[in-house]
Amino acid sequence: MKEFRVEVPQAAIDELRARLQRTIWPNELDGVGDEYGVARGRVEELARYWLEEFDWRAVEARLNAYPQFLTEIDGETIHFLHVRSANPDALPLILTHGWPGSVVEYLDAIEPLSKDFHLVIPSLPGYGFSGPTRGRGWNRYRTAKAWNELMSRLGYERFGAVGNDAGSMIAPEQGRLAPERVIGVHVTQLFSFPSGDPAEFQDLTDVGQRALAKLQWFYENKMSFNVLQSQQPQTLAFALADSPAGLLAWQSQLFGETLDADFVLANVAIYWFTGTAASSMRFYYEEAHATGKPETPTTTPTGLAMFFGDFESIRRFAERDHANIVQWHAYGYPESPAAPTTGGNDAAGHYAAHEATDVLVADVRSFFKTLS
Secondary structure (H helix, E strand, O other): OEEOOOOOOHHHHHHHHHHHHOOOOOOOOOOOOOOOOOOHHHHHHHHHHHHHOOOHHHHHHHHHOOOEEEEEEOOEEEEEEEEOOOOOOOEEEEEEOOOOOOHHHHHHHHHHHOOOEEEEEEOOOOOHHHOOOOOOOOOHHHHHHHHHHHHHHOOOOOEEEEEOOHHHHHHHHHHHHOOOOEEEEEEOOOOOOOOOOHHHHOOOOHHHHHHHHHHHHHHHHOOHHHHHHHHOHHHHHHHHHHOHHHHHHHHHOOOOOOOOHHHHHHHHHHHHHHOOHHHHHHHHHHHHOOOOOOOOOEOOOEEEEEEOOOOOOOHHHHHHHEOOEEEEEEEOOOOOOOOOOOOOOOOOOOOHHHHOHHHHHHHHHHHHHHHO
């Protein structure tokens, strides 16, 4: 392992600014809003902020305030933050982000969580400061194996796994691979879907029906990114690697409109400066083409903290895939289970570690307290 600091050359920042200033904006029909995709006005405003107000050096300073390292696992470079608690007996946690997020997702949570836990926060293979992947097959299963190896190298033989988005798929697999080491898995989504068996829908609660309605809406209106990245990520990568405005538009559709611009741009800028637009999208392709998937449920103690506006997990389906769910909390949901959660581009709650730091930290703390 070697120490690492984020130090983007000024020439790269200047080149980014020049490209943003030369953006050729696409035509857009009047009055259509986001009906045809992310609205031009939203991307124009984010690009303006990127040029005139966003401070990349401040992002660097936040990252460099914590110890960072590079190591090589299974042929790939892996970047990670490693923040030790002042309590030498603290439980280690590994926290995993998703796409189009990055380690920035967890920056707000480091200080409160490190009071109780040693923290390892890696950049996914092919994402951010881990740099582009050099080989095929980096799906959730291979990543989970690499993460358990990383924890071994750091001397952590007993630890917890925390995840959001792709991290919510990887963390359970860490427990499946090493149940004697992973004492618990805490996630913000349990991505369990209908199997096609009509019996699964019998007597489904109003809450479950609401979640199904939202899933159907997302599938019909917002799933194109997943389909394209699962089938032809390299085709799209030519545009995203060449145009920061294009990268911003493509990724901003998955960042809620209520998120602050600094958070959105910190994440997008990391993909731009590290040249990982293509390799990060390959994760979706590898997931879609994975073979030898486990057919039995996970058994590691699992906790869910889901937030209103994000993907709404359905417990009946989740318990089919995860046999040991010991904590299930929903935050910010309306009292009426019939209240709609579909429509709009807000996506509030998906980045809970940033949007609701105190709530998520408390949930993580209470979950692992019951296990350790």
